Each structure stands twice: as structure tokens, then as C-alpha cells.
Amino acid sequence: MNKDFQNISSELLEIYSKKLKVKSCPHCKSKRFIKHSRYKYTQRFKCLDCGRTFLPSTGTSLHYLHKKEVFIEYSKIIREQGLLSLKKMRELCNISHLTAFDWRHKILLSIPESNRKLKGDIFCDDIWFVYSQKGRKLIPGARRRPLPEPFKHREFTVRMISMNNHSRNLMKIVKVGDLYFKDFFEAFANSIDRNACIYNISKNDQLKKFAKEKAVKHIIPSIEEAKNNYKLFQTRSEIKNFINKILKGVSTKYLQLYAGYYSYAKNQVFDAISEKFLNHRHVWFTYTRLEDIYYIFTKLATKVLFAHENKRFWKSTRNMVIPERSMILKIDEDLYKYISGISRIY
Ligand SMILES: [Zn+2]
Known part of the structure; x- marks a missing residue:
């Protein structure tokens, strides 16, 4: 067996080979892309329009994760037991507090949305x-x-x-x-x-x-x-x-994410490593720009004073513009689009 496949769980391989569906370039949305050598255990692609390369997981909750196997376990715990405290997750998965916090938000940003109308x-x-x-x-x-x-x-x-x-x-x-x-x-x-x-x-x-x-x-x-x-x-x-x-x-910065969890998990199995959750390629962008989105929200939709709290910084999305439609909100109108809409920011 190829050495790249050693110590890789069959679950992770299944995610890359079956669950993640590559339909367009995650950077520019072009459908013109080709296979472009391999990256460890998965296929790498190259976009013919923007020229950038990407993996099946680019932009998803798995993007840039070093401990993907542990993330799978983390997701399973949420599936079986719901959202446990960060302290508990830290202990169960042997990860840092910050990692437990970050992963939870990436998972919450992956909640699928339905266009079906409410009836009855x-x-x-x-x-x-x-x-x-x-x-x-x-x-x-x-x-x-x-x-x-x-x-x-x-x-x-x-x-x-x-x-x-x-x-x-x-x-x-x-x-x-x-x-x-x-x-x-x-x-x-x-x-x-x-x-x-x-x-x-x-x-x-x-x-x-x-x-x-x-x-x-x-x-x-x-x-x-x-x-x-x-x-x-x-x-x-x-x-x-x-x-x-x-x-x-x-x-309040995260309230919509948790309401999304409550709504989804009440009637459905909350499985962050299912196809439905994994194929969201806006997760990385939204996750890295959440503080900026929150900043705009406090400016436009509230009278709360904003104070910068963290200096965390992600080069990969720093120069990407938060789409226009999230910039035009006024106080009365669109808080909804701000926080609930961040999962649809693309
Ligand atoms: Zn592209």
C-alpha cells in the first residue's frame, strides 16, 4: 500500500473519495477544472479560470485541519450526545480549549439549509x-x-x-x-x-x-x-x-449558530461528517471573517460599542471582500441576513 495511505482511517478516506463532491472551483466557482497531481491521500485539482489549486475539502469544515481523525471523533460525539461543554470535549478528544471552540463553530457553520416551505x-x-x-x-x-x-x-x-x-x-x-x-x-x-x-x-x-x-x-x-x-x-x-x-x-456573535443547531438537531440527526454537512465550501471564509462580520453588524444594527478582542488572523481570507449584500444592511432591516445569512454568504 502507498505510504500516504498508512495510518489513514477508512472513514477519512471515505470522506475524501465519496462524501466530498467536487463540482466547481471553491475560489471562483468555475466549473472548468482538471485533476492536478495528488496531495497525500487525495486528489488535487487545478482551476482553468483562476489558476488556483484546491482539494476536495478546500473551504469546508475540514480545511486546514491537522487532526482530521480527531475531528471525525468530535463530530460523532456531537451526533450521539449533543453539544457537550467545551471542557468535556477537550477531555474526550484530548484537544486544546481553543480547538474545541473552533471546531464547534466550524461544525455549526456547516449546518445545511433547506428551501422547503413550512406547511400546515x-x-x-x-x-x-x-x-x-x-x-x-x-x-x-x-x-x-x-x-x-x-x-x-x-x-x-x-x-x-x-x-x-x-x-x-x-x-x-x-x-x-x-x-x-x-x-x-x-x-x-x-x-x-x-x-x-x-x-x-x-x-x-x-x-x-x-x-x-x-x-x-x-x-x-x-x-x-x-x-x-x-x-x-x-x-x-x-x-x-x-x-x-x-x-x-x-x-450574540454566535447566537444564530446555536439557534441553528437547536432547530436542526430537534428533528434530524446532526451529523457533521455526513455529505450534507461536509459539502459547504463557505465555512472557512465565514469562520475566519466572523469577527469582521460581527463588527459590521454591531456598527449597523446595534448601539453596542465594539471592541476588538482578538488578534487572530488568517492570511488566506484577509484580502477577500465580504460580499456586498452583507454590507448594505441598515439597523431595521437585515440583522437576519447578517448572522443567519452568514451561512449563505456566497
Ligand atoms: Zn477558480
Whole structure:
């Protein structure tokens, strides 16, 4: 056997030979590429348009990973046991705290999105979280100290809208501050089937307006119904519990990623080494530019002061421009595109 194949698990070989599908150049999206020698245990390709070379894993959650075998184990633990604490993952996989943190985010950035519309009875709730800068050093009030007064103001509440029917959950961080009709529209106009019926759990007038505009049936559950039907509020209590208790709070920078995890894992097997997760080639870019995207977000969509916290730097994406569409957001409009949309940044 070729020496490059020694000590390589069959799982890793399977990922490279079967699960990763190379359909275009990850740098420029051209479909004109050729095989270009081999790299260790896998095929290398060369793009005929931009001239750059790439591997099947370029841009994915596996990009630049030294310990891919351990990453596979890490992914399996999440699949079997859910998101465990970083401390636990560090111990189980014998990796550093930072690696456990980074891998988790790369995995969360790989969550597949579905274009299927929500059908039937849709329970819609408006869920808020206090703006969190957990883990961000240099910022007064971050992490476990009581929040300074301005942070208690509703201008500093992060608004998440949840839409779920019996088989699927959609959760989007829409903005910081009050919700308007157009926020619902931006976030959900394309996700609701025409024959759906929206249950307006939080009795939000703007949602009512949205339903009217979409010509979708709309019901505000009566007080009796709400009292007797705890399921109406189940999503709210579950996601709040997940974010605030189990994860002990999540920085707003990452909130959409964790909401994505909750939504996906609730109804489906969360398998980060499955084909569906692995074939996302925006992961590396988004992961390395997350701080920049967050910076723009705080500037445009919040009144939170931004403080640079880390000096981590990745040469490979530093000169790539964050696409225009994420730059044009205004305060009221598109927080949703900011954080939820980062997984669709390409
Ligand atoms: Zn190319």
C-alpha cells in the first residue's frame, strides 16, 4: 500500500473519495477544472479560470485541519450526545480549549439549509435574549458581571423569531430592538406555504400584518387555549433553556449558530461528517471573517460599542471582500441576513 495511505482511517478516506463532491472551483466557482497531481491521500485539482489549486475539502469544515481523525471523533460525539461543554470535549478528544471552540463553530457553520416551505399549522413566537458579549475581553460588563443599565434597555434585546410546525423549526435572529412588519417579511416571506396557518403566540401585531400581506390564515390563540396548551410555548422555553442554562449564555456573535443547531438537531440527526454537512465550501471564509462580520453588524444594527478582542488572523481570507449584500444592511432591516445569512454568504 502507498505510504500516504498508512495510518489513514477508512472513514477519512471515505470522506475524501465519496462524501466530498467536487463540482466547481471553491475560489471562483468555475466549473472548468482538471485533476492536478495528488496531495497525500487525495486528489488535487487545478482551476482553468483562476489558476488556483484546491482539494476536495478546500473551504469546508475540514480545511486546514491537522487532526482530521480527531475531528471525525468530535463530530460523532456531537451526533450521539449533543453539544457537550467545551471542557468535556477537550477531555474526550484530548484537544486544546481553543480547538474545541473552533471546531464547534466550524461544525455549526456547516449546518445545511433547506428551501422547503413550512406547511400546515405554524406556531410563531417572538423570543428575546439580552445582548451578550460573553467571552469578549476589554468590554465592561461582559461575562458574569451584572449588566450595566443600558444593556437592560430593550434596544439591547436581540430578537429571534421562531416558526415551527410539527416537523421543522426555523429560527432567525432578526434584529436588535423593536420588530416591525418588514422584519418578518425579510426573514420569512419565502419560508411560508400559501396554505399554512400561523398561530401568533406572542400576539404580535406586526406578525398579524405580515400574515395578512401574505394572505395566510392567522390565529391568535385564546387565553384559554394558551393556558391549556403548554406546547405553544414549548419552543420558547426550550431554546431559552438551551441558550441560557445549558450553554450558560451565548455571545450574540454566535447566537444564530446555536439557534441553528437547536432547530436542526430537534428533528434530524446532526451529523457533521455526513455529505450534507461536509459539502459547504463557505465555512472557512465565514469562520475566519466572523469577527469582521460581527463588527459590521454591531456598527449597523446595534448601539453596542465594539471592541476588538482578538488578534487572530488568517492570511488566506484577509484580502477577500465580504460580499456586498452583507454590507448594505441598515439597523431595521437585515440583522437576519447578517448572522443567519452568514451561512449563505456566497
Ligand atoms: Zn477558480
